[in-house]
Amino acid sequence: MRTVTVVGASLAGLYAARALRGQGFDGRLVVVGAEPHRPYDRPPLSKDFLTGKADEEQLALCDEEESAELDAEWLLGMPAQGLDPQGRAVLLADGRTLTTDGVVIATGAGPRMLPGPAYAGVHVLRTLGNARALRTELANGPRQIVVIGGGFIGAETASSCAALGHDVTVIEAAPLPLVPQLGADMAAFCAGLHQRGGVRLICGTGVAALHAGRTVTGSGGSAHDRAVTGVELTDGRLLAADLVIVGIGAHPQTRWLSGSSLALDAIDGGVICDDGCVTALPQVVAVGDVAKVGGIRAEHWTSATEQPAVAVRNLLAGRTTETLRTVPYFWSDQYGARIQFAGHRQDGDTVEIAEGSLAEGSFLARYERAGHTVAVLAVDRPRPFLRARRALRDPATDHPELSDPRSIRGPSGVHPRPSGHACDS
Amino acid sequence: MIPVCRLQDLPEGASVRIDTTPPIAVFHADGELFAVDDTCTHQDASLSDGWLEGASVECPLHAASFDLRTGMPLCLPARRALRTHQVTVDDGMVVVRVAADVCQVAEEGSAA
Ligand SMILES: Cc1cc2nc3c(=O)[nH]c(=O)nc-3n(C[C@H](O)[C@H](O)[C@H](O)COP(=O)(O)OP(=O)(O)OC[C@H]3O[C@@H](n4cnc5c(N)ncnc54)[C@H](O)[C@@H]3O)c2cc1C
Ligand code: FES
Numbered sequence: 001m002r003t004v005t006v007v008g009a010s011l012a013g014l015y016a017a018r019a020l021r022g023q024g025f026d027g028r029l030v031v032v033g034a035e036p037h038r039p040y041d042r043p044p045l046s047k048d049f050l051t052g053k054a055d056e057e058q059l060a061l062c063d064e065e066e067s068a069e070l071d072a073e074w075l076l077g078m079p080a081q082g083l084d085p086q087g088r089a090v091l092l093a094d095g096r097t098l099t100t101d102g103v104v105i106a107t108g109a110g111p112r113m114l115p116g117p118a119y120a121g122v123h124v125l126r127t128l129g130n131a132r133a134l135r136t137e138l139a140n141g142p143r144q145i146v147v148i149g150g151g152f153i154g155a156e157t158a159s160s161c162a163a164l165g166h167d168v169t170v171i172e173a174a175p176l177p178l179v180p181q182l183g184a185d186m187a188a189f190c191a192g193l194h195q196r197g198g199v200r201l202i203c204g205t206g207v208a209a210l211h212a213g214r215t216v217t218g219s220g221g222s223a224h225d226r227a228v229t230g231v232e233l234t235d236g237r238l239l240a241a242d243l244v245i246v247g248i249g250a251h252p253q254t255r256w257l258s259g260s261s262l263a264l265d266a267i268d269g270g271v272i273c274d275d276g277c278v279t280a281l282p283q284v285v286a287v288g289d290v291a292k293v294g295g296i297r298a299e300h301w302t303s304a305t306e307q308p309a310v311a312v313r314n315l316l317a318g319r320t321t322e323t324l325r326t327v328p329y330f331w332s333d334q335y336g337a338r339i340q341f342a343g344h345r346q347d348g349d350t351v352e353i354a355e356g357s358l359a360e361g362s363f364l365a366r367y368e369r370a371g372h373t374v375a376v377l378a379v380d381r382p383r384p385f386l387r388a389r390r391a392l393r394d395p396a397t398d399h400p401e402l403s404d405p406r407s408i409r410g411p412s413g414v415h416p417r418p419s420g421h422a423c424d425s
Numbered sequence: 426m427i428p429v430c431r432l433q434d435l436p437e438g439a440s441v442r443i444d445t446t447p448p449i450a451v452f453h454a455d456g457e458l459f460a461v462d463d464t465c466t467h468q469d470a471s472l473s474d475g476w477l478e479g480a481s482v483e484c485p486l487h488a489a490s491f492d493l494r495t496g497m498p499l500c501l502p503a504r505r506a507l508r509t510h511q512v513t514v515d516d517g518m519v520v521v522r523v524a525a526d527v528c529q530v531a532e533e534g535s536a537a
Contacts, residue, residue: 302487331486382474382485390476
C-alpha cells in the first residue's frame with residue numbers, strides 16, 4: 001500500500017493516522033477534513049468549554065511535534081465529495097481527485113436539525129464553530145433557554161447553561177429521556193438530575209413550531225434575520241425563549257459516499273462493516289461514529305479511539321485478521337454528577353444497585369440477563385465502576401483479590417486529611 | 426511535609442487522595458509507596474480512583490496510564506507528565522513531601 005487517505009480529521013481519523021504510522025505504514029498519508037481545524041476533542045464542547053473552564057488550546061488532540069511526526073498531508077477545510085465504486089479515488093470539494101490504495105472513512109456524525117426556517121438564536125452543538133457561537137451568546141447576559149432533546153448532549157448543555165445562571169427548560173418527546181440507553185429505572189434517576197440543577201424538564205411532548213420575531217439587524221427579510229422568541233409544543237403550550245438549543249441526535253455523515261459501492265445501514269445510516277471495521281471493499285475501512293461495526297454503531301469517544309488500531313491492522317493486511325473485542329463505554333458529566341456506562345443493555349435486562357444508593361446520588365448498578373452482568377452504570381462511583389467494566393471485558397479480573405485498587409476511604413472508612421499544607425522548606 | 430495516614434492503613438494495592446491544592450494521590454503499589462498529582466493531566470479525573478498495574482496507574486475516565494515512578498504518561502490520551510512527590514514512612518506514618526515547584530506555586534498564590 002503506497003497511499004492511504006483518511007477522510008475525517010477528528011478523533012477517529014487522528015487515531016487512524018497514528019495507528020497507520022504506529023503499525024509501520026511509511027507511505028503517503030493524506031488526511032482530509034471538512035472542518036478548518038486540526039483534530040480537537042468534542043466532549044468538552046458541551047461541558048468545560050461551554051462554561052468557559054476550558055479554552056480552545058485545551059481541546060487540541062495533537063501538538064505540533066506529533067503532527068510533524070505523523071508526516072501526513074492535511075487537507076483541512078476540504079470536504080470529500082465522493083468515493084469511486086472501487087474505493088480507489090477520493091473526490092475533493094475543489095474538484096481534485098486523490099488516487100489512493102486504502103481509505104479510512106472517519107466522517108463521524110452530524111447533528112439532526114429541526115425542520116423549518118433557520119432563525120437566529122437557534123443552535124446545535126457538534127463542532128467547535130457551533131460551540132464558539134453558543135458560548136458567545138451565553139456570555140451576553142441572562143437568557144431564557146429551551147433545550148430540545150433530553151439526551152446526553154442536551155442534558156450536558158442544559159447543565160452548563162444552568163451553571164452559567166441562565167433559565168433553562170429541557171423538552172423531551174419521549175415520556176422520559178435516555179430510556180433506550182439506560183432503561184426506565186436509571187433513566188428516571190438521570191431525569192431527576194435536571195431538577196437538582198434547577199432546570200425544568202418537560203417530557204412526553206414534541207415541538208410543533210418555533211416562533212420568531214421581527215428582523216434582528218433590520219436588513220433584508222430572510223429567516224436568519226428573524227430571532228427566535230418561543231417554542232410551541234405539540235400539547236399547545238408556548239414557551240418563551242430567546243435561545244434554543246437543538247439536541248435531537250446525530251446521523252452518520254455519509255452523503256459523500258452516495259456514488260460509492262458501500263452499503264449503509266437501513267435504519268441508522270452507518271457504513272456497514274464487519275467486526276474488524278472492514279467494509280465490503282477490503283481496502284476501505286470505517287471507524288468512529290460513522291461506522292456500523294459488526295451490527296453496532298456507537299457514538300462514543302472510546303469507540304472512536306479503540307476501533308482505528310483494529311481497522312488499520314486489517315487495512316494493511318488486506319483482509320480481516322483482527323476483530324474488535326472491546327466493551328462499549330461512555331461517560332457523561334452533568335449537574336456535577338459523573339455518569340459512566342459500559343456494556344450492552346437490552347430491553348428486559350434487570351437492573352440492581354450493587355453499591356451505594358439512588359438516594360445518596362452515588363451508586364453502581366448492574367444490568368443482568370440470564371444471571372450474567374451485561375452492563376454497568378455508575379454515578380460518581382468511578383472506582384467500583386472501573387473494576388466492573390474490566391470484569392465485563394475480561395471476566396477473569398472479577399475477583400476482588402486480583403489487583404483490586406482498594407481504597408482506604410471505603411464507604412465506612414475515613415478520608416484522611418493532611419494536618420497541614422505547609423511546605424517543608 | 427504532609428502526614429497522610431498510617432502505613433498499616435495503606436496496604437499494598439491501596440490508594441489515598443489528599444486534598445492539597447492541587448490534590449495528591451498516594452499509592453502503595455508494587456511493594457513501594459508513590460505520590461503523584463491526583464488529577465489526570467488529560468482531563469478531570471482522580472487517579473487515586475484508577476487501576477493499579479505494577480507501578481503504573483490507569484486513569485478511570487479515558488484509560489491513560491502513568492508510570493508512578495516518573496509520572497510519565499505511558500499511553501494516550503495523556504501527553505503531559507504528572508508531578509511526582511517524595512513519600513516516606515516516618516515512625517509508621519506515611520508522609521508526603523510536596524515537590525518544590527508545586528509549593529512555589531502555592532506560596533506565590535498565597536503571597537499574592
Ligand atoms: C458536544 C459533544 C459532547 C460529547 N460528549 C461525549 C462524552 O461525554 N462521552 C463520550 O463518550 N462521547 C461524547 N461525545 C461523542 C464523541 O465526541 C464522538 O463519539 C467522537 O467525536 C466521534 O469521533 P469521530 O472522529 O468518529 O467523529 P467526529 O468527531 O464527528 O468527526 C468527524 C469529522 O469528519 C469530518 N467530515 C464529515 N464529513 C466529511 C467529508 N465529507 N469530508 C471530510 N471530512 C468530513 C467532520 O467535519 C468532522 O470533523 C460527545 C460529542 C459531542 C458533539
Ligand atoms: S481524564 Fe485521565 S485519561 Fe482522560
